[in-house]
Amino acid sequence: MGFFGRGGLRLLHCLLYAVWQVGSGQVHYSVTEEAKHGTFVGRIAQDLGLEIGDLVSRLFRMVSADRRDYLEVNVQNGILFVNSRIDREELCGRSPVCSIHLEVIVERPLQVFHVEVEIKDINDNQPVFSVSQKNLFIYESSPLDSRFPLEGALDADIGVNAVLTYRLSPNDFFSLDIQNNEEQIKPLGLVLKKLLDREETPEFHLLLTATDGGKPELTGTVQLQITVLDVNDNAPKFDKKVYKVRLAENSLNGTMVIKVTASDMDEGTNNQITYSFESDVPPNILSKFAIDPMDGDIRVIGQIDFEESKSYQIQVEATDKGIPKMVGHCMILVEVIDTNDNVPEVSVKSLSLPVPEDSPSGTVIALISVSDRDSGTNGQVTCSLSPPGPFTLVSTFRNYYSLVLEGSVDRERVPAYELVVTARDGGSPALWATARVSVAIADVNDNAPAFEQPVYTVFVKENNPPGCHIFTVSAVDRDAQENALVSYSLVERRVGERPLSSYVSVHSESGKVYALQPLDHEELELLQFQVSARDAGFPPLGSNVSLQVFVLDENDNAPVVLPPHAGVSPVTELVSQSVAVGHVVAKIRAVDADSGYNAWLSYEQLPEVGVGRSPFRVGLYTGEISTTRALEETDGQRQMLLVLVKDHGEPPLSATATLSISVVESGQALKASSGVPRSVASAGKEAMALDVNVYLIIAICSVSSLLVLSLLLYVALRCSGPQQGVYGPGKPTPVCSSEVGSWSYSQQQRQKVCSGEGGAKSDLMVFSPNLPPCSGPADSAELQEVVMEHLGKVKLVIYYFFFHITDRPLLEYTCSEDRNYVLSRLCTSSSIQHHAL
Missing domain, CATH: 2.60.40.60 (Cadherins)
Incomplete structure (x- = not known):
């Protein structure tokens, strides 16, 4: 019977061991308890497929579930060995299966392995009785085969090491009885084999010995003190x-x-x-x-x-x-x-933080373990993750989970995630526990610096001091730390024959743009360049912004009188004494290198000391010298005129021209017509112009009407076009003189002064400030009113045609080549020097 019971236990132990081994981890080892320090357990690195040389670099580490250091790994050879004393009975009690679960974690990339080490029992515990002496009281009237139960011994070992056999010290009255029953309980008892006689033997002193099945055998004893009682x-x-x-x-x-x-x-x-x-x-x-x-x-x-x-x-x-x-x-x-009275426990064992925002899907963020002390469905734990997002939980082994990245993350959109892991058991009602995991997102350089607008327009007055600050560019980078540290630089190119860096510079940290030298409007009207913004990330990212620097004119150029009146010596003009009133004697021509009002010239005659009322006058804006009355003998044969040419700048600059006029008889004037200056010859042509045919007058009026209609249509189309921004390059705006209604152009490289010869009493002046041509209906109406007012003076056109009749060059009506100046301009005759154009 005892053999059958021992065999049944062995069979049960083998079945339990086989089931446990099937459900074990990725690698299984076994070691006996009480093994000495350094005892070889297994070649764990080789069995896990790891290179021994990579254990240190990949941060090889091993974590035990109970945080005890029973086992250790030699990272030099990858061998798992016993590190401290292992007592199976202390670790697992009488559980048939005892093992230590290890988590092996390596980084770069992160890998997790599960290792189970079975702790095998050795016979290191002897059988122990609960008491050292057992007192039994047995009546002498007890019949034969009476059975008296005894408390058996306990052995902390398991398996064959815990299979106990008992023997009783030799005697004639009692024998030892061990019974097997269906509950696998072996009640131990004494059986009376011979009738007792208290008077003969009142007491018995027996020794009960328990021996286990280990090798070597261990024993335990208890003294049986039997007192024989009488009567009952x-x-x-x-x-x-x-x-x-x-x-x-x-x-x-x-x-x-x-x-x-x-x-x-x-x-x-x-x-x-x-x-x-x-x-x-x-x-x-x-x-x-x-x-x-x-x-x-x-x-x-x-x-x-x-x-x-x-x-x-x-x-x-x-x-x-x-x-x-x-x-x-x-x-x-x-x-x-069992009842469901234990809340699941959640433990976050390992974190790989922060998470780079370019991490691929499948990156393991953390390792999470859960446990529940209950059994059955009450101890079955499931985990969930909230809130929904780019992370998920993946079950790896039994009650172990990995927190895995399954989507993309963007630090600029969400810098950190607060996750809640909920562990819920299968009891009714269910119990649950939570653990919070903070996942910070690490920045990578995935955003280039960005400017507020792609193009900036800057206005700078010419003659600025060297090194003056003209503008500040600013770019914003959505990244963090060094990835958001922006530095600025010029995109180098050449401006004409000189490098851009000789004109401007940009501060690498502040983005301030400085003019390195005084700018000259007459030399450079528009400076276009790009500034690059680049962050300090790796690899660095950058973007460019364009700057349009318009150099505004200042009145820094005085008018210059053009030949033939530009010399120091006065030019002599011949005029007949019989010329009519209003006859043009000569014309002073001058140019100004500035633009706008700074180049708008006016002419005035300076009075001579001691001379009465002069018979000549100077056109305020034309520079034409004409007679104001009939010439008299008292006027003298020679007149000296001093003409002051002045611009409209602040302060105004001026120049002077001296002209000598000789009054001759009519016959002498005709004889000298071939050798006298142009003013005398022009007088004869003007006389011829007075006799023009009436049909020509009609044609001129028709052409003038067509010109007026064309200009009105042009103004209407211009004012109906899209408005320009405040910082955009402006279109030239025609500005008419208020006094004589004349039009003119300032002298620039692309804006040329136009003038013609003849007796016209009006000038045409056009200024081109960089301002929107039509900022609103009111401006458009005002512009149309001005144009209508000046275009009403059609004598300008009539004079042009008279110039043609009198063999003077016809003023050519063309369009500007520059996109910034779209108004038509009148170009001068060949007598004007080319540089004045």
Whole structure:
């Protein structure tokens, strides 16, 4: 019978071991308990497929579930060895399977392996009885084969090391009896083989020895002190030898466990029974259960915890009041039923933070383990992650999860994530626990610096001091730290024959643009260049912005009188004494290198000291010298005129021209027509112009009308076009003189002064400031009114045609080549020097 019981235990142990091995981790090792420090366990690096030389560089580390350092790995050879004493009984108790679960973590890239090391039992615990001496009281009237139960020994080992055999010291009265039953319980007892006689042998001193099945064998002993009693020869007898009961954990104090009943065939006091636990019942039973000595009710008096103990074995005695007292025995098997009273535990074991925002999908962020002390469905834990986002939980091994990146992350949109891991068990009602994981997103250089607008327009006055600040560019980078540190530089190119860096520079940190030298409007009207903004990331990213620097004119150029009146010596002009009033004697021509009002010239005659009213006058804006009255003999034969040419700048600049006029007789004037200056010859042509045919007058008026209509149509089209921005390059705006209604152009490289010869009394002046041509309906109406006012003076056109009739060059009507100047301009005759154009 004993052999059969031992074989059944071995078979059960083998089945449990096979099931456990199938469900083990990725690598399985085994080592005996109490192994010495340094004992070889396994070549873990080789078995996991890791290179031994990479263990240090990849940050090889091993984590135990209970944080104990029982085992260690030599990173030099990849061998797993015993690091400290392992006591299987301390680690796993009497569990048939005992193992240490290890997590092996390597970085770069992150990998997680699970290793289980089985701790094998050795026979290092001897059988132990609960007491060193057992006192038994046996009535002498006990019949043969009477059985007296004994408490067996306990062995902390498992398997064959815990299989106990008993032997009793030799005697003639008692033998040892071991019984097997369906509950695999082996009640130990003494069997009476020979009738007792108290008068002959009142006491027996026997030695009970328990021997385990280990190699070598270990033993334990207990002294049996048997006292032979007299008289009462019937012991109480329970209804059952073994009672089974199921009890829910956390039962309230006072909860009925079971009621036991025993009977005694004796009479009188020998039939009165009291119930009690056996004297050698373990303390944990006495702290949780109590029995009523009169009625045999067993009730709960302490905390019943399934996680502490899943079952209890209680030995109950029924003792009568006879002399001597007789005792009956039974066993109570209490099975504790688990309830869902333990909240799952969540532990975040390893974090790889922060997470670069360019991390690929599948990157492992953290390792999470969960556990529940309950059993069955109450201990089955599932995990969930909230809020929804680019992260997910992936089950890796049993109750282990990996927090994995499954989408893309953008630090500029979400710099950090606050995640909540919820572990929920399968109980009813379910219990849950949460753990918070803060995942910070690390920046990568994925944003180039950006300017507010692609083009900036800047206006700078000419003659600026060297090194003056003219503008500040600013770019914003959405990245962080050095990836957002922006530096500025010029995109180098050549401006004419000189490098751009000789004109401007930009501060690398502030973005301030400086003019390195004074700018000259007459030399450079528009300076276009690009500034580059580049961050300090790796690789660096950059972007460019364009700057249009318009150099505004200042009145820094005085008017220049053109030949033939530009010399120091005065030019002599001949005029007939009989010329009519208004006859043009000569014309002073001058140019100004400035533009706009700074180049708008006016002419005035300076009075001579001691000379009366002069018979000549100078056109305010034309520079034409004409007669104001008929010439008289008192006027003299020679007149000296001093003409002041002045611009409209602030302050105005001026130049002077001296002209000598000789008055001759009419006949002399005709003879000298071939050799005199142009003013005299022009007088004859003007006389011819007075006799023009009436049909020519009609043609001129028709052409003038067409010109007026064309200009009105042009103005209407211009004002209906899109408006220019405040910083955009402006179109030239025609500005008419208020006094004589003449038009003119300032002298620039692309804006040319136009003038013609003849007797025209009006000038045409056009200024081109960089301003929007039509900023609104009011400006458009005002412009049309001005144009209508001046175009009403069609004598300008008539004079032009008269110039043509008198063999003067026809003023050419063309369009500007520059896109910034779209108004048509009148170009001068060939007599004007080319540089004045």
